[in-house]
Structure formats: structure tokens, C-alpha cells
Amino acid sequence: MEQLATGRVLIVDDETFYIDVLVELLGEHYQVSVAKSGEQAMKRINDGFRPDLILLDVLMKGMDGYQVCAQLKATPALADIPVIFLTVKSDVDSEMHGFELGASDYIVKPFSPPIVRARVSTHIALAKSRQALKAKNILLEERVQERTEEIARTQDVAIYCMASLAETRDNETGKHIRRTQHYVKSLAEALVDHPRFQQQLNEEYIDLLFKSAPLHDIGKVGVPDAVLLKPGKLDAAEWEEMKKHAEYGKEALENAESEYGSSDFLCVAKEIAYGHHEKWDGSGYPQGISEEQIPVSARLMAVADCYDALISRRVYKPPFTHEQAAQIILDGRGKHFDPAVVDVFEAIQDRFIEIAKEYADDDYE
Structure with missing residues (x-):
């Protein structure tokens, strides 16, 4: 044979x-x-x-x-x-x-x-x-890659669920999360060649920003409903209570670090949660730090969050037009916001309009 x-x-x-x-x-x-x-x-x-x-x-x-x-x-x-x-x-x-x-x-x-x-x-x-x-x-390698992608998707779902819980307590929607995610990413991508940012803003860091941005207001889960859901203007004591959400967010993420170990993702999320209400001139909260003392991630989120709050309908105000919101951002250059971040916002504001339309709330006009 x-x-x-x-x-x-x-x-x-x-x-x-x-x-x-x-x-x-x-x-x-x-x-x-x-x-x-x-x-x-x-x-x-x-x-x-x-x-x-x-x-x-x-x-x-x-x-x-x-x-x-x-x-x-x-x-x-x-x-x-x-x-x-x-x-x-x-x-x-x-x-x-x-x-x-x-x-x-x-x-x-x-x-x-x-x-x-x-x-x-x-x-x-x-x-x-x-x-x-x-x-x-x-x-x-293919199976490891599939498993890694599965874990990443699970992480993204968990992050989104946690962030959505915080936002819905404030009568906001998951679309606010999506909008601010993309605003932050767009700002970061526009700054990658800027001398002050090019050492930090690489592809990996921008991905971390995008994933961690939804947790910027996770500390709101610790704010009492009487304050968080009040339809009118907050009095001084209520405002002080509201400002604590930045500290609550930082503490929640520190507890996660203590339990499961630190990671680049948690570090960036903590920076954003704790620092996105700081102002370039030092008049923000909770620390009152200024300029370069404020983490890059928080400076980017400050513009993204403020812009979205302005164009969104709230129980205490109608939505601002893009032109009105953009002018407030521009007026805050060097006072509320990092001048370089405001400059790229002005340059790419058409992208902000596109994001706002793509992830519009039902009452967006």
C-alpha cells in the first residue's frame, strides 16, 4: 500500500x-x-x-x-x-x-x-x-483579546450604570453622560499638539478620559434629595451641601481603590470627580486651586460640563442656545476656564453642536 x-x-x-x-x-x-x-x-x-x-x-x-x-x-x-x-x-x-x-x-x-x-x-x-x-x-492571543474586550465592555456597562444612577437623581439623563464624554474627547484630541498638553494627551490617556468622564458627578448620590431636587435657587447652606458632591465622588472612588487596588482609570476618574468645579483663577471648589494645579482631566471636564449644563433644560431654567452657551464659555477664558481649553473649544465648537444633536434629549431644539 x-x-x-x-x-x-x-x-x-x-x-x-x-x-x-x-x-x-x-x-x-x-x-x-x-x-x-x-x-x-x-x-x-x-x-x-x-x-x-x-x-x-x-x-x-x-x-x-x-x-x-x-x-x-x-x-x-x-x-x-x-x-x-x-x-x-x-x-x-x-x-x-x-x-x-x-x-x-x-x-x-x-x-x-x-x-x-x-x-x-x-x-x-x-x-x-x-x-x-x-x-x-x-x-x-485571539481568545485573550476576546476576553479582554469582554471585560472592557463589562467595565463600560458598569461605569455607565453607576453614572446613570447619579445623573437620574439630578433629573438628568444618560445622554448628558454621552455628550460630556464626547466633548471631553474632542477637546483632548484638539490639544494633543499644544506645548502644554502634548506630554500627557496621548491616545491611551484620551481613552482613559473618555471612559472615566461619566463618573464626574457620581458624588451626587450622597447629596440629600431636598437639596439635589430642589426646583428653586439653593440658599447658602444648601449650596454648601451641594458642593460636597465633589468630595463624595472622590471618597467613593478612593474606597474602590482601597478595596480593589488603584488603576490609571480610577486615578483619572478621581481627578475629574474631585476637580471639575475648580476654576482657573482659584475661585472654584472644593480646594480652591488654580491654573496648572488643576489636573488636565478636570480642566477639560469643566468646559464640557458647563457647556452641557447651559444648553440643557432644567427645572429652574430653559436651555440656552449654542451661541449663548459658547459666549459664556468664551467670557470665562482665564477666569473660570483654562485659556488654552477655551481656545480649542472656540475652534471646534461646530463639533460640540454635532455632539449635542447626536445625543440630544427629547426636548432639544
């Missing part, structure tokens, strides 16, 4: 005698192809024959074995094919040169048939094992 080939072997030699011996020796167990020069060998491969192993004579006219091996190893798609040199040169320097080029083994002519069979079998088995391991690694 004919035995199935267990691999593909390319024999490259310019001596017919050795080709005939090797074909007879290996043909029963492998699919064998033959080339009588280095150039012919590369043509066989480039025409689609992908060997599992190459038996390569060193001394050939034209393109010699060293040149063929060097070209194979320089080609990413071919570099993993094991090469066994066939040569009459048995000196150490010649062997070392071959190994430096990437050869897997050396067989000295005249060779022993059992040795040839054993080494061919061993190197093909090793090559197939490497291929199988590579395939498994690719599959494992």
Missing part, C-alpha cells in the same frame, strides 16, 4: 548523483521537489511550492547555498523553513558561517542514508511542532 507523504522536502543540488540518491531515500515518505541551482530553487518556492524542509548544497554555480539561505531567512514568509546544508566542506569556519546565516543543520558529503533520514525526520517534526505551537499561540 502506498504510504502518504508526511512532509514536503526541496532538494537543491547541482550533482545528479546526489539528487537521485536523496530522491530514492526520501521519496517514499515525503513529497519531494528538486532544483539543480539556487535560482531554480527560489523559482520553485516563489511559484508556490512551500517545503517543510530544504536540503541545500553549498557549492553550486551561480547562486550558491549560502546566498539561497540568506535570501530565505531575509524573507519573513520563508524564514521559518529549516535548511540543512549538504557540503563536502567540513571545517568549523564553514559550518559556523552556515549557522550564522540561519541553517538548522549540516550533513557532510558523502553522507550516511540513515543519518539523512533521521535528521530530515527530526527537523520536519520540529518544524511542524513550531508551526502547531505558533497556531496555538495565535488562537490563545
Whole structure:
């Protein structure tokens, strides 16, 4: 019964005698192809024959074995094919040169048939094992990536649910969360080349901003309903209670850090929750810090949150037009807001209009 080939072997030699011996020796167990020069060998491969192993004579006219091996190893798609040199040169320097080029083994002519069979079998088995391991690694990486994406989606859902809970207590909607997320991202992307921001605002940090922005008002869950839901103007004592939501948000996120460990996400979320009511001139709360003392994340959220509060309907006010809201932001340059952030807001305000329409509340006009 004919035995199935267990691999593909390319024999490259310019001596017919050795080709005939090797074909007879290996043909029963492998699919064998033959080339009588280095150039012919590369043509066989480039025409689609992908060997599992190459038996390569060193001394050939034209393109010699060293040149063929060097070209194979320089080609990413071919570099993993094991090469066994066939040569009459048995000196150490010649062997070392071959190994430096990437050869897997050396067989000295005249060779022993059992040795040839054993080494061919061993190197093909090793090559197939490497291929199988590579395939498994690719599959494992894909599964890890899928799991990572699943965890990220779960995290995003949890963040959104927590943020939505805080916002709905204040008669706001999840669309406020979406709008402010995208406002902050748009501002950050517009500032990536600004000298004051380019060291911090990279793709990874902007992604953290986008994910953590929804938690900016999570501290509102700690504010009493009588204050949070009051339809009219707050008195002095009520306003002091309302301002505590920044501290409550910071404490909630610190508790999460204490329980589960810190992360870049929690650090950025804490900066935003605690600092988005600070003002550039130092007149904000809760710390009264100013200018560069205010984290970048909080400075961006300050503009995003203020703009959205202005254009949104509240029980105590109708929605402002974009023009009215934009003018208030511009008037706050260097007082309430970081001047550089206001400048990019002015430059990309059409993007704010687009975001407001895309994530509009039902009463948006």
C-alpha cells in the first residue's frame, strides 16, 4: 500500500548523483521537489511550492547555498523553513558561517542514508511542532483579546450604570453622560499638539478620559434629595451641601481603590470627580486651586460640563442656545476656564453642536 507523504522536502543540488540518491531515500515518505541551482530553487518556492524542509548544497554555480539561505531567512514568509546544508566542506569556519546565516543543520558529503533520514525526520517534526505551537499561540492571543474586550465592555456597562444612577437623581439623563464624554474627547484630541498638553494627551490617556468622564458627578448620590431636587435657587447652606458632591465622588472612588487596588482609570476618574468645579483663577471648589494645579482631566471636564449644563433644560431654567452657551464659555477664558481649553473649544465648537444633536434629549431644539 502506498504510504502518504508526511512532509514536503526541496532538494537543491547541482550533482545528479546526489539528487537521485536523496530522491530514492526520501521519496517514499515525503513529497519531494528538486532544483539543480539556487535560482531554480527560489523559482520553485516563489511559484508556490512551500517545503517543510530544504536540503541545500553549498557549492553550486551561480547562486550558491549560502546566498539561497540568506535570501530565505531575509524573507519573513520563508524564514521559518529549516535548511540543512549538504557540503563536502567540513571545517568549523564553514559550518559556523552556515549557522550564522540561519541553517538548522549540516550533513557532510558523502553522507550516511540513515543519518539523512533521521535528521530530515527530526527537523520536519520540529518544524511542524513550531508551526502547531505558533497556531496555538495565535488562537490563545485571539481568545485573550476576546476576553479582554469582554471585560472592557463589562467595565463600560458598569461605569455607565453607576453614572446613570447619579445623573437620574439630578433629573438628568444618560445622554448628558454621552455628550460630556464626547466633548471631553474632542477637546483632548484638539490639544494633543499644544506645548502644554502634548506630554500627557496621548491616545491611551484620551481613552482613559473618555471612559472615566461619566463618573464626574457620581458624588451626587450622597447629596440629600431636598437639596439635589430642589426646583428653586439653593440658599447658602444648601449650596454648601451641594458642593460636597465633589468630595463624595472622590471618597467613593478612593474606597474602590482601597478595596480593589488603584488603576490609571480610577486615578483619572478621581481627578475629574474631585476637580471639575475648580476654576482657573482659584475661585472654584472644593480646594480652591488654580491654573496648572488643576489636573488636565478636570480642566477639560469643566468646559464640557458647563457647556452641557447651559444648553440643557432644567427645572429652574430653559436651555440656552449654542451661541449663548459658547459666549459664556468664551467670557470665562482665564477666569473660570483654562485659556488654552477655551481656545480649542472656540475652534471646534461646530463639533460640540454635532455632539449635542447626536445625543440630544427629547426636548432639544
